[in-house]
Amino acid sequence: MPQILPYIPQQITVHLGPPDSDAPNVTVSFSEYVKNVASSEIYPTWEESALRANILAIVSFALNRVYTEFYRSRGYDFDITNSTAYDQFFVNGRSYFENVARLADELYTSYLRRTGFVEPLAAKFCNGTTVTCEGLSQWGSQNLAQQGYTTPEILRSYYGDVEIVSNAPVQGITSSYPGVLRRGYSGPSVVVLQVMLNRISQNYPAIPKISLVDGIFGAQTEAAVIRFQEIFNLTPDGVVGQATWNALVRYYVAVTNLAELRSQGQQFYSVNWANSNPIQQGDRGVKVEHLQYMLQVLSDYIPEIPPVTIDGIFGPNTRDAVLAAQRRFGLPQTGIVDFDTWEAIYDQFSGIETTTWRDPETFPYTSAILGNSNPRARYSATSTMSQFPGENLSSGQQDPVRQEAPR
Numbered sequence: 181m182p183q184i185l186p187y188i189p190q191q192i193t194v195h196l197g198p199p200d201s202d203a204p205n206v207t208v209s210f211s212e213y214v215k216n217v218a219s220s221e222i223y224p225t226w227e228e229s230a231l232r233a234n235i236l237a238i239v240s241f242a243l244n245r246v247y248t249e250f251y252r253s254r255g256y257d258f259d260i261t262n263s264t265a266y267d268q269f270f271v272n273g274r275s276y277f278e279n280v281a282r283l284a285d286e287l288y289t290s291y292l293r294r295t296g297f298v299e300p301l302a303a304k305f306c307n308g309t310t311v312t313c314e315g316l317s318q319w320g321s322q323n324l325a326q327q328g329y330t331t332p333e334i335l336r337s338y339y340g341d342v343e344i345v346s347n348a349p350v351q352g353i354t355s356s357y358p359g360v361l362r363r364g365y366s367g368p369s370v371v372v373l374q375v376m377l378n379r380i381s382q383n384y385p386a387i388p389k390i391s392l393v394d395g396i397f398g399a400q401t402e403a404a405v406i407r408f409q410e411i412f413n414l415t416p417d418g419v420v421g422q423a424t425w426n427a428l429v430r431y432y433v434a435v436t437n438l439a440e441l442r443s444q445g446q447q448f449y450s451v452n453w454a455n456s457n458p459i460q461q462g463d464r465g466v467k468v469e470h471l472q473y474m475l476q477v478l479s480d481y482i483p484e485i486p487p488v489t490i491d492g493i494f495g496p497n498t499r500d501a502v503l504a505a506q507r508r509f510g511l512p513q514t515g516i517v518d519f520d521t522w523e524a525i526y527d528q529f530s531g532i533e534t535t536t537w538r539d540p541e542t543f544p545y546t547s548a549i550l551g552n553s554n555p556r557a558r559y560s561a562t563s564t565m566s567q568f569p570g571e572n573l574s575s576g577q578q579d580p581v582r583q584e585a586p587r
Contacts, residue, residue: 224277227325243300
């Protein structure tokens with residue numbers, strides 16, 4: 181779930197026993213892992229269409245464990261076990277069947293997923309004779325192959341509406357944790373955070389819903405994070421650190437059954453920060469809200485750009501801010517946000533977001549740009565500046581005299 185697009189890991193770490201056992205770990209290349217499990221689980225004399233179906237199920241199940249961070253999010257230092265009670269059979273140091281190894285080398289960058297969803301299918305299987313299960317029957321797949329079934333037909337006869345993804349990218353395993361997220365941050369990682377919180381809140385209604393999944397870490401997102409932290413005995417500071425992120429991943433995977441054959445399924449979630457169609461006065465929606473958010477940030481740094489209300493409605497005030505930005509950036513002053521205007525605004529915004537906001541010494545807490553008067557919405561004193569603690573000033577106002585050091 182955390183990675184929007186699944187990838188094939190270069191290596192995978194296998195625990196040689198049940199999860200809580202005091203067994204060693206071994207790290208092997210993913211292709212070697214697939215060869216090993218395939219040679220341990222299936223017979224090289226089977227029909228090729230059955231061998232391919234079983235290898236694709238092996239790959240997909242292992243990728244699901246990696247993608248959902250099934251063990252890592254629980255604090256384990258491995259990706260999968262070799263216990264068939266939990267995962268797949270892996271025999272450290274075994275030799276491989278030549279034809280099985282050849283097919284594994286061909287197929288290890290392919291996996292199964294349900295049509296319209298993202299995560300690799302948790303393609304469970306069993307031998308179909310001494311043990312039966314909801315997933316693929318290994319001996320049953322051989323029987324179907326002998327009847328002339330193709331690999332896709334075999335897979336769909338057991339798993340339903342699935343598709344085969346081929347040539348997935350290969351890279352080293354990286355944690356989904358994007359680094360600390362807190363109020364004032366924005367971008368795709370915040371989208372993932374908001375999606376997880378909203379879905380978990382269906383099972384834990386005390387967590388308040390985030391009304392708009394917009395990639396902006398504002399007051400609603402902070403409130404949801406704090407309540408999540410309170411419920412699951414984490415420090416309720418509204419900041420998403422490693423422990424909070426791991427817990428979010430763990431519970432999100434649990435409530436959506438992403439690690440189960442009958443998962444709810446995860447669709448693609450993203451915020452499109454590019455703008456192909458012009459935005460102008462009278463328009464409404466998420467695009468307008470993103471524009472207003474960027475303009476509001478710029479207004480704190482560029483005096484010529486007036487502040488705007490972030491309400492998703494392109495009104496006269498938003499048009500005035502756009503005109504000011506166009507003057508500042510040397511663009512035609514149309515008041516319409518075409519591609520060039522969007523790119524200029526975004527380039528300036530991105531520079532601020534990645535250099536100033538992310539520098540904890542220069543700008544350790546950024547929530548006040550949203551004009552929130554919540555006591556938590558305070559800038560912090562730093563070695564380079566002391567910031568006004570919470571409200572935006574209008575013309576004619578000045579900072580109040582403070583009797584205490586900024587917190």
